[in-house]
Amino acid sequence: MSGPADILAPRQRPVLAGFALSNVLLAFDYDGTLAPIAPTPAEARMRPTTARLLARVSQRYPCVVISGRALADITQHVQEIPLWYVFGNHGFEPARPDAPTGRTADWLRTLREELPAQPGILIEDKTHTLTIHYRAAPDREQAADIIERAVQSLDGARIIGVRVAASGEDHDLHARVVIAADGRHSKLAIGMGLAEYARRPKRWAFGAYFAGLQGLTTHGEMHVRPDGYIGVAPLAGEIANVCVVRELKNVFRAQRMNAESMIGHVVRQDPVLRERFSSARQISEVTSLGPLAVECRAAGYPGLLLAGDAAGFVDPMTGDGLRFALRGGELAAEAALRELATGAAACVSLEAARAKEFRAKWRLNRGLRALASSPRSVAFAASLSKQWQAPVRTLVRLAGDVSLVQHAAS
Numbered sequence: 001m002s003g004p005a006d007i008l009a010p011r012q013r014p015v016l017a018g019f020a021l022s023n024v025l026l027a028f029d030y031d032g033t034l035a036p037i038a039p040t041p042a043e044a045r046m047r048p049t050t051a052r053l054l055a056r057v058s059q060r061y062p063c064v065v066i067s068g069r070a071l072a073d074i075t076q077h078v079q080e081i082p083l084w085y086v087f088g089n090h091g092f093e094p095a096r097p098d099a100p101t102g103r104t105a106d107w108l109r110t111l112r113e114e115l116p117a118q119p120g121i122l123i124e125d126k127t128h129t130l131t132i133h134y135r136a137a138p139d140r141e142q143a144a145d146i147i148e149r150a151v152q153s154l155d156g157a158r159i160i161g162v163r164v165a166a167s168g169e170d171h172d173l174h175a176r177v178v179i180a181a182d183g184r185h186s187k188l189a190i191g192m193g194l195a196e197y198a199r200r201p202k203r204w205a206f207g208a209y210f211a212g213l214q215g216l217t218t219h220g221e222m223h224v225r226p227d228g229y230i231g232v233a234p235l236a237g238e239i240a241n242v243c244v245v246r247e248l249k250n251v252f253r254a255q256r257m258n259a260e261s262m263i264g265h266v267v268r269q270d271p272v273l274r275e276r277f278s279s280a281r282q283i284s285e286v287t288s289l290g291p292l293a294v295e296c297r298a299a300g301y302p303g304l305l306l307a308g309d310a311a312g313f314v315d316p317m318t319g320d321g322l323r324f325a326l327r328g329g330e331l332a333a334e335a336a337l338r339e340l341a342t343g344a345a346a347c348v349s350l351e352a353a354r355a356k357e358f359r360a361k362w363r364l365n366r367g368l369r370a371l372a373s374s375p376r377s378v379a380f381a382a383s384l385s386k387q388w389q390a391p392v393r394t395l396v397r398l399a400g401d402v403s404l405v406q407h408a409a410s
């Protein structure tokens with residue numbers, strides 16, 4: 001199917017003819033539509049042929065131009081054309097008499113102070129909005145990072161949507177509230193500086209499916225060892241998902257691991273598991289991912305709310321991720337409704353709601369993670385549990401949210 005991008009292509013003539021016979025309004029953007037993109041806004045000009053065609057079509061149909069440029073600026077570029085209306089500032093101009101003013105002047109002052117005088121970064125003051133151009137910057141990615149950081153510090157700044165790359169094209173999706181639920185490696189949370197990989201521990205997970213594993217029950221298993229842990233999750237058809245988690249100092253170590261053979265190697269060395277794996281077959285490739293832990297310093301930003309792993313990830317050890325993701329999604333949805341109803345940023349109240357709901361479990365998970373990363377503590381806990389099982393049972397009940405499950409079932 002053809003997209004809107006090629007509506008003016010010759011093969012679309014029948015579609016355009018259909019429109020032309022109807023009561024049609026033609027609305028054009030300027031930069032990138034009527035005029036080719038140029039290194040600076042001042043250099044972007046309509047080609048003479050485009051101007052002639054636009055003038056002709058404007059005589060037959062009501063035509064408007066809606067541009068992101070200031071009204072005075074865009075008007076200069078199209079003043080020879082008999083257009084019906086011209087709108088500037090993405091439709092904000094001509095502005096209503098009661099339109100708010102003043103904030104952009106403050107922002108301009110701050111940005112001029114915050115943005116280092118970098119070649120290729122240009123701030124355009126359009127009275128009602130500001131545009132920061134960085135097309136001509138020598139390192140565009142670095143320029144975008146610098147700009148994003150500076151913009152985040154502006155009083156009253158907010159997220160107004162996301163840019164999505166699809167089929168080789170970028171599309172801007174505008175939204176009054178964006179919920180980022182794009183997982184541990186959230187582009188939105190990490191890109192906005194809200195989340196980062198934890199400095200310690202740097203753990204990687206290696207997982208694969210196995211058939212023929214003996215002694216499977218309906219329970220998931222977690223085998224904590226001095227150098228990491230091994231999770232075994234029974235699935236339908238007597239298949240098990242086996243996951244080995246190891247602390248590795250950095251990504252280079254992780255790349256040097258022979259992922260394909262590492263699970264087999266670990267379980268065959270393990271005194272408790274080797275018997276059970278003696279006739280087991282690995283029936284999938286090994287998937288590896290890490291570092292696992294992601295720390296989040298806020299649950300969002302005005303216009304942006306985080307949910308699921310995008311809002312932070314402690315460790316898969318206690319198997320909480322799905323509950324945090326589902327309940328965190330509900331809390332983000334409630335926060336989004338609050339933000340839509342009031343217009344006030346709900347990221348702080350979302351953070352409070354998440355803390356209230358999850359704080360106790362986060363603490364327990366962090367404690368367990370610390371315990372599991374200390375070989376001495378693991379050895380001590382193992383010998384203690386042989387003589388005194390009650391604390392271990394309590395810990396397992398807490399880690400497995402048994403009371404929540406019982407409450408849901410009752």
Ligand SMILES: Cc1cc2nc3c(=O)[nH]c(=O)nc-3n(C[C@H](O)[C@H](O)[C@H](O)COP(=O)(O)OP(=O)(O)OC[C@H]3O[C@@H](n4cnc5c(N)ncnc54)[C@H](O)[C@@H]3O)c2cc1C
Nearest residue numbers: 181182183184205307308309310316319320321322323325
């Ligand atoms: C090894 C391991 C074992 C685990 N075991 C358990 C367990 O036993 N029990 C449990 O409850 N939890 C477990 N978890 C955690 C659980 O898997 C996650 O917490 C849960 O899946 C989080 O859900 P999510 O929707 O936030 O993220 P994800 O499940 O990661 O989903 C994010 C989605 O966003 C998509 N996405 C990412 N970027 C973009 C983008 N730019 N544009 C569009 N889409 C994008 C991804 O493709 C993905 O589909 C485990 C995790 C790991 C790593």
